[in-house]
Amino acid sequence: MGTRSIVIVVLAFVVLFMLGCEKSERNGDTKMNITKEAYGKTADGKAVDLYTLTNANGLVAKVTNFGAIVTELWVPDRNGNLGNVVQGYDTLAEYIGCTAYFGAIVGRIGNRTANGKFTLDGVEYTLAKNERGVNHLHGGNVGFNKVVWDAAEVRTADAVAVKLTYLSKDGEEGYPGNLTCNVTLSLTNDDALKIEYQVTTDKPTVHNVTHHGYFNLAGEGSGDILSHEIMIDAASITPVDKDLIPTGELMPVAGTPFDFNKSTAIGARINEENEQLKFGLGYDHNYALNNYDGGLRKVCVLYDPKSGRVMETHTTEPGLQFYSGNFLDGTIKGKGGKAYEHRYALCLETDHFPDSANHPQFPSIVLRPGETYKSTTAYKFLAK
Ligand code: GLA
Numbered sequence: 001m002g003t004r005s006i007v008i009v010v011l012a013f014v015v016l017f018m019l020g021c022e023k024s025e026r027n028g029d030t031k032m033n034i035t036k037e038a039y040g041k042t043a044d045g046k047a048v049d050l051y052t053l054t055n056a057n058g059l060v061a062k063v064t065n066f067g068a069i070v071t072e073l074w075v076p077d078r079n080g081n082l083g084n085v086v087q088g089y090d091t092l093a094e095y096i097g098c099t100a101y102f103g104a105i106v107g108r109i110g111n112r113t114a115n116g117k118f119t120l121d122g123v124e125y126t127l128a129k130n131e132r133g134v135n136h137l138h139g140g141n142v143g144f145n146k147v148v149w150d151a152a153e154v155r156t157a158d159a160v161a162v163k164l165t166y167l168s169k170d171g172e173e174g175y176p177g178n179l180t181c182n183v184t185l186s187l188t189n190d191d192a193l194k195i196e197y198q199v200t201t202d203k204p205t206v207h208n209v210t211h212h213g214y215f216n217l218a219g220e221g222s223g224d225i226l227s228h229e230i231m232i233d234a235a236s237i238t239p240v241d242k243d244l245i246p247t248g249e250l251m252p253v254a255g256t257p258f259d260f261n262k263s264t265a266i267g268a269r270i271n272e273e274n275e276q277l278k279f280g281l282g283y284d285h286n287y288a289l290n291n292y293d294g295g296l297r298k299v300c301v302l303y304d305p306k307s308g309r310v311m312e313t314h315t316t317e318p319g320l321q322f323y324s325g326n327f328l329d330g331t332i333k334g335k336g337g338k339a340y341e342h343r344y345a346l347c348l349e350t351d352h353f354p355d356s357a358n359h360p361q362f363p364s365i366v367l368r369p370g371e372t373y374k375s376t377t378a379y380k381f382l383a384k
Pocket residue numbers: 099100101111137244284321323327347349
């Protein structure tokens with residue numbers, strides 16, 4: 001072979017190599033994507049969008065800036081088939097009328113605050129009493145789940161995300177201080193729905209934001225979650241009274257139907273004779289998670305034996321509200337008109353403990369000017 005032929009062969013290899021690289025780079029990138037479409041308007045004329053996030057593996061999360069709601073989350077089963085594992089609605093109008101907090105960010109304070117009252121620095125504050133006119137629930141009459149957030153698309157090497165921002169004004173729903181809440185909802189390339197919170201205030205205040213997704217790993221609307229198995233890394237719960245307000249104590253779970261340290265089917269003990277199960281109509285309790293030090297750790301593993309889907313919950317938070325969908329009774333018709341019957345989904349709300357504003361012994365939910373509250377939760381999906 002002459003020199004010329006050698007040069008041609010070498011060049012041909014170089015070109016082929018470069019084409020190969022470009023192709024694999026393109027393949028790597030093709031699936032990662034963010035698209036935005038109009039989702040409708042609120043009654044006061046605010047435009048709302050729906051973002052579709054696709055990660056490198058083809059998982060899909062849909063997020064709207066109304067209520068910071070995750071409307072769909074498509075993850076693979078053990079055969080690689082994608083299924084939507086969160087309950088929700090098809091239209092914005094239905095989310096506007098939603099009373100069950102489907103997929104939303106709830107705040108300023110998730111869960112119940114007793115009698116809608118708390119005292120901070122010697123001043124008593126009264127919050128909206130939107131639960132039977134008695135307690136404050138999930139942020140009040142117009143909580144974070146019912147407002148339009150500012151949104152920005154975020155692309156990084158390992159995730160696609162929407163960064164949502166909401167300014168909750170001083171006095172809103174009775175809370176003191178202008179509170180700026182940033183929530184970044186990411187779909188990461190290691191198959192997690194990651195939720196990062198950053199909150200600041202200009203006056204001393206309280207807050208306890210969380211994500212209120214309704215999960216069913218077999219696919220939303222496909223049956224109850226009683227055969228899902230769950231592990232929760234917690235030695236105790238914060239027991240409640242008949243109105244679901246924490247008594248302020250910690251109750252060890254050992255020897256009770258609340259012990260999920262060993263993975264157990266949700267339905268295995270849900271109907272046992274137990275005062276706490278009676279008050280909650282099933283599981284509707286905050287778990288005081290082990291190893292709380294502000295770092296991210298795995299606190300819960302949910303497994304659906306039918307589909308093989310697994311959801312790990314990782315969080316920096318001290319608490320996990322495990323709600324087994326006890327108030328669902330088929331009256332709510334969700335996606336495709338499907339009736340969401342009793343316990344068709346469950347919530348795993350990572351946050352500080354309920355009614356913390358009234359229990360100084362619980363980890364504090366007070367935020368002061370100059371401080372930035374930061375918190376991360378990741379729901380990571382696998383299949384086995
Ligand atoms: C939370 C509460 C439940 C219920 C649901 C919403 O999980 O703990 O009691 O209010 O939200 O229906």
